[in-house]
Amino acid sequence: MDVYAIKNSLIKWFEGRYHIEPFEDIITKKQVPLHKHSTWYYFGGITLFLFITQIITGILLLFYYKPTANAAFDSVKFITTKVEFGWLIRSIHGWSANLMVFTVFVHLFSTFFLRAYRPPRELTWVTGVFLFFLTLGTGFTGYLLPWNELSFFATKVGTQIAGSLPHIGGFLRTILRGGEEVSDATLGRFFAFHIIILPLGIFAVLGLHLAFVQLQGMSIPLSLKDSKEKKSTLRLRSGLVVSEVEPSIPFFPNFLLRDILAWTLALGVLASLSVYLPAELGKKVDPFAPTPVGIKPEWYFLWMFQALKLIPGKIFIFDGEVVGILGFGAMGLILLILPFIDIWSRKEKRSVFLTLLGVFMLIFIIVMTVWGLMDKSR
Amino acid sequence: MDKKSFFKYVFFVLIIIFFSHLSFAAEAKNSCLACHKGLDDKRLSEPANFSQDDVHAKINISCADCHAGDSSSDDISIAMDATKGFIGKPQKTDIPKLCAKCHSDSDYMKRYDPNIPTDQLAKFEVSQHGKLNMQGDKKTATCISCHHSHNILPVNNPASPTYALNVPNTCAKCHSDKEYMKEYGIPTNQIDDYKESVHGQALLVKGDRSSPSCKHCHGNHDAGLPRAIYVGNICSQCHALTYELFSKSPHKAAHDKLGIPECEACHGNHKIMKPSDDMLGIGGDAVCVKCHSASSKGFKAALAIKNSVEDLKTDIAQARELTAKAERLGMEVEDALFDINEANNSLTKARTYIHSFSREEVDSVVNAGKSLTKKANEVAQKAIDNFNFRRKGYTFAIVLIFIFSLALYARIRILEKK
Numbered sequence: 001m002d003v004y005a006i007k008n009s010l011i012k013w014f015e016g017r018y019h020i021e022p023f024e025d026i027i028t029k030k031q032v033p034l035h036k037h038s039t040w041y042y043f044g045g046i047t048l049f050l051f052i053t054q055i056i057t058g059i060l061l062l063f064y065y066k067p068t069a070n071a072a073f074d075s076v077k078f079i080t081t082k083v084e085f086g087w088l089i090r091s092i093h094g095w096s097a098n099l100m101v102f103t104v105f106v107h108l109f110s111t112f113f114l115r116a117y118r119p120p121r122e123l124t125w126v127t128g129v130f131l132f133f134l135t136l137g138t139g140f141t142g143y144l145l146p147w148n149e150l151s152f153f154a155t156k157v158g159t160q161i162a163g164s165l166p167h168i169g170g171f172l173r174t175i176l177r178g179g180e181e182v183s184d185a186t187l188g189r190f191f192a193f194h195i196i197i198l199p200l201g202i203f204a205v206l207g208l209h210l211a212f213v214q215l216q217g218m219s220i221p222l223s224l225k226d227s228k229e230k231k232s233t234l235r236l237r238s239g240l241v242v243s244e245v246e247p248s249i250p251f252f253p254n255f256l257l258r259d260i261l262a263w264t265l266a267l268g269v270l271a272s273l274s275v276y277l278p279a280e281l282g283k284k285v286d287p288f289a290p291t292p293v294g295i296k297p298e299w300y301f302l303w304m305f306q307a308l309k310l311i312p313g314k315i316f317i318f319d320g321e322v323v324g325i326l327g328f329g330a331m332g333l334i335l336l337i338l339p340f341i342d343i344w345s346r347k348e349k350r351s352v353f354l355t356l357l358g359v360f361m362l363i364f365i366i367v368m369t370v371w372g373l374m375d376k377s378r
Numbered sequence: 379m380d381k382k383s384f385f386k387y388v389f390f391v392l393i394i395i396f397f398s399h400l401s402f403a404a405e406a407k408n409s410c411l412a413c414h415k416g417l418d419d420k421r422l423s424e425p426a427n428f429s430q431d432d433v434h435a436k437i438n439i440s441c442a443d444c445h446a447g448d449s450s451s452d453d454i455s456i457a458m459d460a461t462k463g464f465i466g467k468p469q470k471t472d473i474p475k476l477c478a479k480c481h482s483d484s485d486y487m488k489r490y491d492p493n494i495p496t497d498q499l500a501k502f503e504v505s506q507h508g509k510l511n512m513q514g515d516k517k518t519a520t521c522i523s524c525h526h527s528h529n530i531l532p533v534n535n536p537a538s539p540t541y542a543l544n545v546p547n548t549c550a551k552c553h554s555d556k557e558y559m560k561e562y563g564i565p566t567n568q569i570d571d572y573k574e575s576v577h578g579q580a581l582l583v584k585g586d587r588s589s590p591s592c593k594h595c596h597g598n599h600d601a602g603l604p605r606a607i608y609v610g611n612i613c614s615q616c617h618a619l620t621y622e623l624f625s626k627s628p629h630k631a632a633h634d635k636l637g638i639p640e641c642e643a644c645h646g647n648h649k650i651m652k653p654s655d656d657m658l659g660i661g662g663d664a665v666c667v668k669c670h671s672a673s674s675k676g677f678k679a680a681l682a683i684k685n686s687v688e689d690l691k692t693d694i695a696q697a698r699e700l701t702a703k704a705e706r707l708g709m710e711v712e713d714a715l716f717d718i719n720e721a722n723n724s725l726t727k728a729r730t731y732i733h734s735f736s737r738e739e740v741d742s743v744v745n746a747g748k749s750l751t752k753k754a755n756e757v758a759q760k761a762i763d764n765f766n767f768r769r770k771g772y773t774f775a776i777v778l779i780f781i782f783s784l785a786l787y788a789r790i791r792i793l794e795k796k
Contacts, residue, residue, distance in 0.1 A: 264782055
């Protein structure tokens with residue numbers, strides 16, 4: 001019996017029991033548009049690959065990590081110095097987290113600039129933005145876990161900023177810290193958020209996100225719609241209607257192979273960073289020591305941190321920091337509901353204003369991050 | 379309350395206020411201060427300007443308690459009446475006994491401090507200062523030379539001349555004055571030597587109050603020259619193990635027999651510098667060869683001990699180098715650093731054990747240190763090997779990733795050409 005015969009008998013076995021036509025459609029009929037902006041499609045896939053890497057290395061780290069203030073640092077030290085390949089696992093976990101945040105940013109901005117969120121893909125965007133928030137949350141909570149000086153004080157500063165919000169600030173800070181100060185209780189809840197609550201959230205939202213992508217296929221950029229590329233639709237056996245453009249390539253195996261190639265290249269980058277710039281252990285924290293000079297959050301929060309530093313203490317009668325935080329909150333909300341407020345894209349048109357706004361935000365984030373990295377002040 | 383009883387009440391209150399005021403005035407009465415503060419002659423006015431921190435003023439011991447007389451009278455002939463015991467400025471030779479009137483009275487002193495020593499006069503009388511003072515020498519130090527006569531501050535007050543950090547300069551006030559000390563025929567370079575010494579640096583530069591100053595070796599109230607053969611007993615107050623080893627060594631008996639000062643013979647007295655390993659062995663700066671000739675057993679032992687210590691130093695340096703190399707490669711070598719630190723402690727211990735003048739004893743400490751450096755070397759080498767393994771593993775993985783990527787790319791090209 002050859003391989004194809006086995007495959008066919010397996011398919012028949014499943015067809016006899018389950019309704020698997022939609023999956024068959026995806027494998028056999030799904031087409032992925034091929035155009036000059038196709039490269040951006042791969043960042044979603046790379047993010048998924050990095051997320052899977054996170055899960056695997058995270059589970060391995062759990063074998064030795066101890067989430068208590070007394071033992072956390074020493075357990076991380078043990079992983080890094082004594083456990084066979086522990087340093088590599090930890091390094092890969094750290095670097096894949098950073099790369100994942102980076103690819104999420106790239107994926108988000110490319111989706112924004114290509115207006116891929118326009119109808120009928122609003123919910124794909126909304127779930128994507130939720131994934132973006134969940135990723136940042138996982139990064140923030142994971143940063144504290146080594147319980148070293150840098151992570152401890154960055155968390156202290158981070159939760160302090162959240163605590164400066166009027167009315168709910170104190171409550172929010174207490175909820176985040178599990179008390180008045182960053183302590184054992186904070187470590188415990190950050191650990192729970194990092195390894196259970198947020199990953200479960202990511203799994204749930206990611207499931208929806210991927211389902212939406214598979215059901216609706218890839219969006220074609222608005223700029224290409226005006227070109228002479230032929231557009232048609234494809235009715236699948238399951239009854240779903242999927243956009244099809246020419247030229248396009250089959251999802252299986254062509255696009256999947258390209259995706260795997262992107263994953264392999266990402267693995268190469270990940271391995272190089274992990275070996276040549278392994279995750280550092282830092283200094284064990286002394287919670288009673290004053291906050292050292294130059295404490296900064298992780299690079300992906302740095303642009304907000306730097307911007308907050310530049311906001312004047314008072315704006316009219318309002319506290320500058322509070323205005324800044326509320327501003328970032330409003331930005332997050334606008335980001336979430338963007339497909340519903342971008343009236344131009346709903347009419348299949350590109351707004352120059354929104355493009356310029358996006359470019360401005362991108363430049364703002366890059367400039368603030370670089371400034372933050374170079375800033376030596378407190 | 380009717381009008382009559384109200385006035386009665388007010389009258390009583392006024393009477394109480396009036397008399398209480400009088401009693402305060404009587405308590406504060408001190409005609410000595412009242413007059414002396416206004417005098418033009420600074421020698422007479424300055425003693426009246428008491429500091430708030432003066433130990434005597436704080437407990438209401440005033441002028442008349444030392445100078446006698448009647449401080450309650452504004453009349454100078456009564457206040458400074460010699461028949462009432464007024465002594466004016468006491469003679470320098472009388473000062474120790476004047477102070478001792480209270481300070482040697484244990485019963486009296488217990489009113490203020492149950493633990494205060496009362497043997498100062500007894501000690502002073504056997505001191506070099508005391509002996510000369512009793513012979514009528516008015517130049518030698520008495521109580522007021524170190525404590526001042528007025529404005530006497532407690533010893534823990536940083537402004538006090540007897541405060542730990544101020545003691546060397548207090549002694550030096552007389553002892554570094556060539557002219558003043560001329561007739562006594564003793565050197566005046568002690569303070570300069572002390573300032574250069576390891577003890578002086580610790581006390582005067584680093585502010586380490588536990589570091590010894592003049593009084594720790596010479597005594598304070600009983601200041602005098604330490605007896606040469608008992609010098610070790612002084613140094614051993616801090617360097618206990620060193621002296622214990624020395625006492626058990628053959629050197630002890632030899633020093634006692636020849637009357638050679640113990641520690642001082644090699645380390646000096648006021649100018650005790652940080653000891654260097656060059657003091658050991660048979661080199662130019664070695665102190666051993668001052669007594670031991672080339673053919674002696676001691677000479678050979680000195681050389682062997684020196685070599686043993688140098689061996690450990692070389693081992694530590696090599697372990698440090700290898701560990702630093704591993705660190706430069708980004709490897710974690712905390713265990714090796716810990717062992718090197720411990721080996722360094724062994725080196726310090728070996729330098730102490732030198733004072734046993736026994737090669738076996740020194741070797742036992744040195745060998746413990748050497749086994750630690752060996753361990754550190756193994757850890758560092760393992761880290762370097764691990765680094766090389768990581769690099770090889772990485773190269774292998776990257777080559778695999780590259781080949782797999784190429785194969786995938788080729789497959790995609792073939793697939794899409796169809």
